[in-house]
Amino acid sequence: MNKQAKHVKQMLERHQSLNHLDGISVTSHVQRQDGDWFLNTLMLQGYTVAFKYRRKKMYQSLKGQKVNITYYRATDMVAGLEFEYMKVTRLKRY
Template sequence: MASAQDLLNRHPSLNHLESRKVSSHVQRPDGEWVRHTLMLEGLDVPFVFRRQKPYRSLIGARVNLTYYRQTEEVAGIEFESMKVVRIKRA
């Protein structure tokens, strides 16, 4: 599996955070998938990813995230979120 640095070198718009503490973790069904939304301490932007199965709660855990910035338009208002492509416990 490629390291975070390898991914960052290949994809210039990709970002990475190390050892950030999760303050909120919500899991919701999204069709056949489960949509996960994380909030990290000190940041006001949600980090979103999908998995096929629910995941144990990450509240209070430290995680390493590799993600893309994205904006979604809901009811004519733009919201910024982060699309997680790789998550690991620190």
């Protein structure tokens, strides 16, 4: 087991609600400005829920790339409706 895989395993053991995906393809990557931050939204192959994260700068497009992603399940209230999304805590190219 390499160093990176060992680190991910330790994180998952420490945080029970944390999830991880390896080598998943990005089908859509949208970046939009939200104040001083850029809100990034990913759609992944085989998933119908959005994966969201923030960056201070624009990030290169990940569309078509394979990534390793660590995330928490979260919900957002919009106009009285609850929407599920995944809050990304760690993102690495595969």
